[in-house]
Amino acid sequence: MPAPTHSFTAIAAVYFILAGAPLAVAAVGHEAAGRGFWIEFAVGLGFVGFAMLGLQFALTAKFQRLSTFLGLDALLHFHRQAGLIAYGFILLHIGILIAASPDYAAFLDLRVDPVRALALWAAVGALTALVATTLWRKRLGIAYDWWRLGHAVLAALVLLIGIAHILRVGWYVDDVWKQTTWLGTTLAAAGLVAYARGWKPLVLRRRPWRVTAIHPERGQAWTLDLEPVGHDGMSFQAGQFAWLTLGESPFALAQHPFSLSSSATRRNPVSLTIKAMGDYTSTIHRVDPGAPAYLDGPYGSFVLDDEADGMVLVAGGVGITPIISIVRTLRDEGRCIPTLLVYGFASEDEALFLDELAAMGAGPDFCFVPVVEHPDDGQEGETGRVGAQLLDRHLPEDREGMRYFVCGPEPMMDVVEAHLRARGIPLERILSERFNLA
Ligand SMILES: Cc1cc2nc3c(=O)[nH]c(=O)nc-3n(C[C@H](O)[C@H](O)[C@H](O)COP(=O)(O)OP(=O)(O)OC[C@H]3O[C@@H](n4cnc5c(N)ncnc54)[C@H](O)[C@@H]3O)c2cc1C
Numbered sequence: 001m002p003a004p005t006h007s008f009t010a011i012a013a014v015y016f017i018l019a020g021a022p023l024a025v026a027a028v029g030h031e032a033a034g035r036g037f038w039i040e041f042a043v044g045l046g047f048v049g050f051a052m053l054g055l056q057f058a059l060t061a062k063f064q065r066l067s068t069f070l071g072l073d074a075l076l077h078f079h080r081q082a083g084l085i086a087y088g089f090i091l092l093h094i095g096i097l098i099a100a101s102p103d104y105a106a107f108l109d110l111r112v113d114p115v116r117a118l119a120l121w122a123a124v125g126a127l128t129a130l131v132a133t134t135l136w137r138k139r140l141g142i143a144y145d146w147w148r149l150g151h152a153v154l155a156a157l158v159l160l161i162g163i164a165h166i167l168r169v170g171w172y173v174d175d176v177w178k179q180t181t182w183l184g185t186t187l188a189a190a191g192l193v194a195y196a197r198g199w200k201p202l203v204l205r206r207r208p209w210r211v212t213a214i215h216p217e218r219g220q221a222w223t224l225d226l227e228p229v230g231h232d233g234m235s236f237q238a239g240q241f242a243w244l245t246l247g248e249s250p251f252a253l254a255q256h257p258f259s260l261s262s263s264a265t266r267r268n269p270v271s272l273t274i275k276a277m278g279d280y281t282s283t284i285h286r287v288d289p290g291a292p293a294y295l296d297g298p299y300g301s302f303v304l305d306d307e308a309d310g311m312v313l314v315a316g317g318v319g320i321t322p323i324i325s326i327v328r329t330l331r332d333e334g335r336c337i338p339t340l341l342v343y344g345f346a347s348e349d350e351a352l353f354l355d356e357l358a359a360m361g362a363g364p365d366f367c368f369v370p371v372v373e374h375p376d377d378g379q380e381g382e383t384g385r386v387g388a389q390l391l392d393r394h395l396p397e398d399r400e401g402m403r404y405f406v407c408g409p410e411p412m413m414d415v416v417e418a419h420l421r422a423r424g425i426p427l428e429r430i431l432s433e434r435f436n437l438a
Pocket residue numbers: 072143144145241254255256257258259260272273274275276277278279280281282300318321322433434435436437438
C-alpha cells in the first residue's frame with residue numbers, strides 16, 4: 001500500500017528531532033561562555049552534521065519494515081541527500097570556526113598536535129572521499145560492490161574520529177551523562193553496521209537457497225528459479241524484491257537487489273529475472289543449476305493494496321520484472337481488476353515476457369499496450385517512446401481509485417511520473433521502483 005503522507009511526515013519528524021537532539025543535549029545545564037554567535041553557530045553545525053552522519057547508518061541498515069514502508073530508492077535517495085548536507089555542515093563547522101577565530105586553525109596544524117591534526121585531516125579526507133566516490137563512482141571506474149565496502153569503511157572511520165574529537169574538545173559534553181549519551185549513540189551507529197554486515201548474513205546462513213533452473217529470456221536476460229533448502233521459503237507480495245547472494249557464503253561482497261518475477265502465490269520455486277547490465281549481471285548466465293544462493297528479503301513498497309479499483313502499470317525494459325509478478329499473481333489468485341499495462345521496449349527481440357503478456361492481453365479486464373521504440377517496417381501498434389501523448393491515448397477516463405505503478409529507465413520514469421501528476425493523480429497513488437540506486 002502506498003505509504004500515507006502523514007506517515008512520511010512522522011518519519012521525517014523523527015529524523016529531524018534525532019538530528020537536532022545534540023543541540024538540546026548541549027544546551028542542558030550549559031552556561032553561555034561568551035564566545036560569540038559565529039563560534040556557537042559553527043559548533044552547533046558540527047554537532048548536527050555529526051548526528052546526521054550517525055543517522056546515515058540507520059538509513060542503510062536494511063530494516064525490512066522501514067525499506068518496505070518507504071521504498072529502497074526513496075530511502076537511499078534521502079541517505080544521499082542527507083550525506084551531502086551533513087558534509088556541508090561539517091565543512092562549514094571548520095570554515096566558520098577558523099574565520100571567526102584563526103586560533104582554531106591550530107586543530108589542523110601538524111606542528112601543534114600531530115596526532116590530533118592527522119586524525120582530523122584523515123576524517124575530512126575520508127568524508128571528502130565518501131562524497132566524491134559516491135558522486136563520481138562510475139567516472140572513477142569503481143565497481144559497485146567495492147564502492148559499497150569502501151563506503152562502509154570510510155564512514156566507520158569518520159564516525160570514530162568524530163566522536164573522539166567531540167569528547168576530546170569537551171565543549172558541551174563536560175557531564176558524564178552527556179559523554180555517555182554521545183558514546184552510546186555512536187556505539188549504536190557502529191552496532192547498525194554489525195547488524196547489517198554481521199548479524200543479517202548469519203541469519204541468512206540458516207536459510208540457504210539453491211538455483212534449480214536458469215532459463216534464457218529475450219534481451220540478454222535470464223530467469224533463475226530458486227528453491228529453499230531446509231526451510232519453508234519466502235512469502236512475499238507481488239512487486240517486492242530480494243537481495244541475491246550467489247555462492248556458499250552469505251558474507252560475500254556481491255549482493256544485488258532483484259525483483260521477484262514469479263507469482264506471489266508460489267513459494268517454491270521463486271524466480272528472479274536478471275538482465276545483463278554490468279559486471280555482475282553479465283555473469284548470471286554462467287550460474288549452474290544446483291548453485292547455492294541466499295535471498296535476503298522481501299523488501300519494497302511497490303505492491304498492490306486491497307483497496308485499489310484498478311491499475312495502470314507502466315514498464316520500460318527490465319522494469320517489467322516486478323510488474324509481471326503483479327500480473328501473474330492477480331491471474332493466479334483469479335482476482336479481476338481492470339488493468340492497463342503499457343510496456344515500452346527497444347525491439348521485440350528485447351521484450352521480456354512478450355508472448356505471455358500478449359496472450360493475457362485478450363482478457364476483458366486486461367489491456368496490454370506494447371510500445372516498440374525501434375519497430376520493424378510496417379509494424380502496427382504503438383511505436384516510439386512511452387511519453388505524455390501516448391499515455392493520454394490510453395489512460396482510463398475514470399481514474400478514481402486507480403493505482404499507478406511505474407518501473408523502467410530513469411528518463412521514462414521522470415516523464416511518466418510528471419505526466420500522471422499533471423493529470424491530477426495524487427502522489428500517494430503513484431508507486432515507483434527505481435532500479436538505479438547510484
Ligand atoms: C529494487 C530493485 C529491484 C531490481 N530488480 C531488478 C530485476 O528484477 N532485474 C534486473 O535485471 N535488475 C534489477 N535491478 C537492477 C540490478 O540490481 C542492477 O542492475 C545490478 O545490481 C547491476 O549490477 P552490475 O554489477 O551488473 O552492474 P553495474 O554496472 O556495476 O551497476 C549498475 C547500477 O546498478 C546498481 N547496482 C550495482 N550493484 C548494486 C548492488 N550491489 N546493490 C544495489 N545496486 C547495485 C547501481 O545503481 C549501479 O549504478 C533492481 C534494482 C533495484 C534497486
